[in-house]
Amino acid sequence: MNFLERITINPEICHGKPCIRGMRWPVEVVLDLLSSDMTKEEILTDHPELEKEDLIASINFAKLLLSGRSIQELAG
Structure with missing residues (x-):
């Protein structure tokens, strides 16, 4: 699963x-x-609007931030 696809950053949200x-x-x-x-x-x-994959994505996103790696580094 590519958890980065489930995490979005939008200045208006x-x-x-x-x-x-x-x-x-x-x-x-x-x-x-x-x-x-x-x-x-x-x-x-x-x-019910959340899915199991959303929970996993949140944990993986936190792990990414703690690792010191950037989202751009993984997405690119």
Whole structure:
């Protein structure tokens, strides 16, 4: 799965924060949900607009940022 395709950055959506598929779901909010006591299944049930791949993409995006590599480096 190319998780970068699921993470979008648009200055007109959520002040340009990385979001899930152009929706108003910032990656940081998805990461907050994942770090809570909720299971992935509970998150997906409570928020049907999200998909399992969105959760994985959020984790991979955070890993990318921590690695020091850039999105442009991976996309190019």
